[in-house]
Structures are given as structure tokens and as C-alpha cells.
Amino acid sequence: MHILPLLLLGIWTTLVVSRNSGLRVQTQQGDVVGSFVTPTVRQFLGIPYAVADRWEAPSLPSPRQKPFKADHFGDSCIQTNSAFNLKFFKLTGFVVPNVTESENCMSVNIWSPSVDRKQQTAVMIWIHGGGFQFGTSNFPTYDGQFFVRDHDDVTIVTFNYRLNVFGQPNAPQLANSTTGVNFGLLDIDAAIQWVHDNIANFGGDPERMILFGQSTGSAVVDLYTIAHADDKKVKGVIEHSGSVSGGPLLGGVPNNAAVWNGLADAVGCGTSADDAQLACMKRVPARALEDAVVNTDSNFWVVIDNITVFGDVASRVAAGNFLKVPLLVGSTQHEEDIFVVAEELLPPSSFAQPLVTELSADLLTYTGFTCSAGVAALVRMNASVPAWRYQYQAIFPNTAEIAKTPEEIALSNYMQSAWVAFARDPQNGLTDFGWPMYDPASDSLIQLGNFFNRSGATFGRGDQLDFVCSKSDTLATITALVNNLLSP
Template sequence: MKLLFTLVTVALIAGVHSQLTGLVVHTQQGDVAGTLPIPTVRQFIGIPYATAKRWEAPQPAPRRNSVFRATSFGDSCVQTLSASNIQFINLVGGDGINVTESENCLSINIWSPSIRRKQGTAVMLWIYGGGFAFGTSNINGYHGQNIVRDNDDVTVVTFNYRLNIFGQPGTPQLASESKSQNFGLLDLDAAVNWVHDNIANFGGDPSRIILFGQSAGSAAADAYTFAHPHDTIVKGIIEQSGTGANATLNPTAWNTVANAVGCASTAAQFSCMQTVPFRTLENAVISTNSAFNLVMDDITVFSDTATRAATGNFLQVPMIGGSTAQEADIFVVVQELVTLGFTIPVVTELGFTCSAGIAAVNRVKVGVPTWRYQYQGIFPDISIRSDLRSFHASEIPLVFGTYNLSSIPATPAEIALSSYIQQAWVSFARDPKQGLLKLGWPVYNPNATTLIQLGNQANQSGFVLGNGELLDSSCQRVDVLQAVAVQLGGLLLPGKGV
């Protein structure tokens, strides 16, 4: 009896402690229990936000009767770890190769202030990149702890979404039914709705949610604005090195993989593919060198996106958009390491600089508060290759404050720039219309000195202003750039590579 009394007492004390520290939180699917990795930040990771069968739209996660222990990351969605993708991950010092993969991967992660700090915070929902082929929230560089630790009035959320053949199969069977098969984008929709419905209980403000993403994640955020022009949930967008993603109606990749796994082009092809083990499909995608781009379905990705952009038919919320100064550096090195092939001198302009400029101008034309940046920081600890400059994804460790994962010490300028970028991103999240004005950032005008240059040699720990029209001078000859690109071949652009 004494032992039973002791056990009950301990359980009651633990329950009271969890409630007082805010580590047990109610969601629409049931209670979740998180941890306090540091005294000022609560962490809830691996929470199921949806469930989905293969090549079906996500559905709400089932209700639970017991407390879910949100103490470890969920499985990552199935990756396409081709030789070039592995080299990219290695070059940026990523640790996303040895994660556990499965098709039961739709989970969400939350870092929120401890309950002694300000609650009702702005919410930043991160979308990882990876060319819609690989990527996971289970990467140390994407942990939101440091942003929340070093900034008040902010909660950071990350999540997993489906990729490659599992995320956008491009199957003719589904196309004939006029259904969207951009399942990764549908997963984003589900994550946005889950956050809106549940984040208040974690200390977030459901009326202040922004999306921010990089590369394919940025392109997904951009796609969200076109698919949801009248959305009332998302109040701002930060697009880092990615705008409209490549899309296709061509089922060639699907048929190639189907033939490789023994599902010939017959009436039963789709049902046959549904029964193939995911690892077999994953290996077939890699061995056949098949690329699965987003599908132009006129539901989530539109054939008339350019017209919609020009006429303002998109979600008109404030935006920060930009790119890095030498996006292509890392793609050049990947090509050299994998194929000992050519360099790609036009990728930076064609794939990133010009598209960022176009996206910014389209918003400026319809009166959307818009800020445009170019990241120019060069720091030795960001990559294992010292010859890489401001390459694609090099700003991510500064955005998340996770530069300290490297064995090379961060420089004082890098630490200061990271703090400044975080301050800017968080200020925008708190108040998308006015937050950046308070930091002295002018709204973007391509014909004036309003381009925010982050980490420029003249001010490595902050910004200096530049001219967007000058930056985009080569974009006026985009037809020439495209012709060169075709001759070189193999461009790694959003939706096609990283």
C-alpha cells in the first residue's frame, strides 16, 4: 500500500509539474508531452499532423486517448539519395542521409517559448528544400531552438512533406481523374491548417502565421500563394532562393519506374505500383535516374502562373524574397565531383537571381509590401569546401543560428550577421507590414537603391543597400541565358535538382 501511495504521489507531482511548465499541451488529436531542452524553450517534435495512404491526399491524424510523447523526430519521408544529392548534402555538412525513412512520415515539430516568457507569439512555419526529391525536418541545421532562445515573441514550426515519386508521381491514371497529385503541396496545406487549429495551445498566435522556406521549400511557399489567393491564415511569405517550381504533364518518369519494377503500362499499372515496397520504388527511381517534378494540375500548380502573377491573382501578403550571390558554386562542385563534367555559369542568374527579381516586381506592381535581399556572406565554417562562396543554402545556418555545428569556429562577423538576419526574419513574422520598416529596410523598388545586401564586405554583420535593376541587368537577355543553359544541359534548378 505504501509503495502504491508513493507511485501515485510521484505520478501526480509529475503531472502537476508538466502542467506548470507547459510541457503537456492539448491538440485536436489528443494531448502531447514535450521537453524543455533549455530553460527558455519548449520543444515538441514528431507530432503526427496528418496521415496519408500512398498517392492519396492527407487526412487528419487520428485521435488518441493517451498522451503522445513528442520527444523524438518522426520518420523522414522517402528520399531520393542519388550520387549528386548525396554530394550536395555532404558539401553543406548535412546529416540528413542516415535518417529513418517510411511512408508514415507526416509529422510536425514545434519550438515555443517557455511559459514564463511572452505567449501568443508570431509563428514561423519552415519548409525545407531538396528539389522535391530529398529533404527532412530531422536535420540539426533546421532546429528552431536557437531562434526562439534568442528572440522574443516567436514560435518556430517545421514539418515533413512527401517527395519524389511519392510526392508528385505524375501518373496518367490520376491525371485522367483531374485530381491533384502534388501530394507534397497538399501536405503543406494540411500542415498550415493543423498549425492554425492547434498552435494557440503551444503559445502561438493563429492570426500571425508566416511561411518561410528555401529552394524547393521556397518554391512551395510561392505555389501556396497561387493556389490560395484568398487564404486568411498565412499573413506573410519569406522566399529564400526559390520561386515558381518546374512542373510537367509528362508521365515518362512514372512509366520508366513502373517498367523497372515490373508494373507494365497496363490497366492495372497503378494498382500494381501501389503494392510495390517503398524501398524498391526508391531504388528504381535512383537506378533509372528519374526525376519527378511537380505536376501541372491547375489545382495546386497552374499552367497560367505567369498570367496570374502579372495580374495579381495570388495571395497578396507581404513578402521577403531573395537569393544568394553565388548560388551556382555548389552545383558546379557537385557536377565536378560526380561527373568530372562542365561548369554552369548561368545557373545563378537564370535559376535564382532573375526569378527572385521577377517575383518581387510582380508583387510591387500590385502594391504588396515587398522586400528583396541578396545574401553575400562568405564564412569558412559553412561548408567542407573552402572555395565555395555565397552558395545555394549557405544562408540557412545563419537564419537558424545553427552555424555552431561545424568544427570550425564561427567568426564574430558571422555570429553578428546571424543575429541580425534572425532579427529581420522575426520582425517580419511579428508584423509583416511594418516590422522591417522599423529596422530601416526600404520597401523594394527595382529602380532605386532598395536591394538589401546581407553580409556585404562593406558591412559583414548587417546590410548595405544596392540597386535591383543593376543586379538584374543580365536578366533582360534571359533568352540568351536559356540558350546557353540548353547547350550545357543538366541544370539543377528548383523542382529539377536541389
């Protein structure tokens, strides 16, 4: 036999095997080809879900004529590697991956069970954090294969979205946009829509999708429930340490033209917020623009555009104007400790006095996380929406160089099982798992990994945890006192 027929036979066989094994999957833009990350888990990496020019709303990619090889992560969105962020990475042990960054970064990653396992699974869509300044789906902790390996009836999805000046430029010229000016949030909407439209071919059920996220990713989840009160795609949400509906922690700010103009001036585009300035800013190379953000110590936050982020969140939530789907919400007992002892948050040459720093950390944890989680859960309870509330209380001594303890592994497995139970059945899954729905006056606060059960949960009262939350004047007075103690 001639070599060409042999080669063609090999290609044909590969395509047939890919389809039979579930590794070749059809999407709206064309076929994608994944791989087995384990014998029972399929992995599809870096699939484009949208494209966009700088400071334009995302749109679907063009159809492809050839199969897309989904065997590696796509480019990460451009990061803000400021001194503070790098210090944060060091303190937390957060190892920044050696990733390629670009503006062409909108891609999704999917981990789904092999075709010989249950299909039409629940779909868990993860939204990473990073203060809208940094973050990527190409991070080892966000690898979804282990969830899918260890639990049936679940598919995991992660994705990238535009950040910092590329995600929310605060440009006055864009303030009247009818689509919204928080382009990173528009990317998130586009990713959720793409998953809904395509996930069935990967083995997921588009009618059983939940969102979950951490820190800013958690706030984004909450923002989604407020901006999409009538959404039919998302059937449940999990919020880890960030709830807009429960407080002002991560809401939007008014459009800040001064920050935009300062950056524009730094890159030679002037301070006149006109069309010529915007056109100039669009021509600045991406890395030069981001370097200027760092050098000018600029901070580009999500802005109130009343499309993706609203200025009347409190009244909207109080009126029940949010997506009424089951909620699992919580925070960490010592959320702010690492920030308080960070060098940037203490006076030069000072030393971290235990009493003052612990008090400061506890106050910030309460005002920023604990109280807002309690309000977010209470709002749902009062609207007759199923809600569960947890507080992560575990403290483990291990570092990156020390192996995880058996209790830590057991707690991880326990929490994963609970999260999957919620994803499978947001209405009843956690009740069946043994967790009571939240009521602040009953033992329904789920306390994870504390002294009494390091590998599971104990239950306490939310109103006791939140006792100080209603003492806003007292909290403000104590916070001012602590700040004075920390001042030079």
C-alpha cells in the same frame, strides 16, 4: 503507504507539473507532452498532423486516448539517395542525419517560449528544400530552439512532407483527381491547416502565421500563394532562393506517364497504365520502390494539376491572382557555383577552368535565381503589396572543422533579428528594422554580408543588379556558348 498509491501520486504529480509548465498541451487529436530543450524554450517533436495511404490525400489522424510523448522526431519521408544527391551532400558538407524513413512520416515539430515568457506569439512555419526528392525536418540546421531562445514573440514550426515518387508519382491513373496529384503539396496544405487549428495551445497566435522556406521550400511557399489566393491563415511569406511567380525555375511539368510506366515495369507491375498496375504499385514495398527509382535514374517532379500547381502561372501572377501578403524575397550571389563544379555537370576527365565555370555559374545564378527574385518583388510592388528584396553576398572561409568567425555569428544574429521582425509584423516590421521597401530604382536592395559590411547590410539598386535580366536573347546566346566550351 502502499506502493501503488505512491506510484499513482507520482503519475498525477507529473501530469499536473506538465500542465502547469506548459509541457502538456491539448490538440484536436488529444494531448501531447513535450520537454524543455532550454530553461526558456519548450520543444514538441514528431506530432502527427496527418495520415495517408500511398498516393491518397492526407487526412487528420484519429483521436488518441493517451497523451502523445513528443520527445523525438518522427520518421523522415523516404529519400532519393541517388548518386547526384549524395554528391551534392558531400560538396555542401550537408550531413545526412541517421534517420528512420517510412511512409508514415507526416509530423510537425514546435519550439515555443516557456509559459513565463510572452505567449500568443508570431508563428514561423519552415518548409525544407531538397528538390522534392530529399529533405527532412530532422536536420540540425532546422532546429528552431535558437530562434525562440534569443527572440521573444516567436514560435517556430517545421514538418515533413512526402517526396519523390511518394509525393508526386506522375501516375496517369490519378490524373483526374479532384484533390490534386501532388501529394507532398497536399501534405503541406494539411500541415499549415493543422498548425492554424492547434498552435494557440502551444503559445502561438493562429492569426500571426508566416511561411518561410529555402530552395524548393521557397518555391513551395510561392506555389502556396498562387494556389491559395484567398487564404486567410498566412499573413506573410519569406522566399529564400526559389520564386515561381518570378520565373519558370520550379514550376510544374505535364504528367509524365513514361517515367511512371518505366518504374512500374522495373518493379514487375508492367507498362499498361490501368487499375491493376496502380494496385500492383501500391503493394510494392516502399524501400524496393525507392531503390528502383534510383536504379532507373527516374525523376518524379511536381506536375501541373491546376489545383496545387498551375500551368498558367505567368498570366495568373500578371493579373494579380495571388495571395497579397507581405513578401521578403531574395537569393544568394553565388547560388550556382557548387553545381557547376560538381563532377556530374562537367565532362568526364575535364578540369574546371576558372573563367568558363565562373561564367557558367553566374549565368545560371542570374537566370535561375537573381532575375526571378527581382520579378517576384516587382510583381508585389506593382500590386501595392509590401515587398522587401535581399541578396546574400557573404563569403566566409570556415568549413565544418573550423569555428565560425565573429563576423559570421554577428551576421547570423542580424539576419535572425530581421526575419523575426518580419514575422512579428509583416506589414511594418522590416521598415521599423531599418530596411526600405523594394523599389528597383532606389537603394532598397538589401545586400547582406558583403565586403562593406560583413556583419550587416548595405543597400543598392535592384535595377542595376537586374540589368542583364531583360537581355534574354543575349543571355541565351552566351549560355549556349558556355555550354559549348564545357562540352567535350
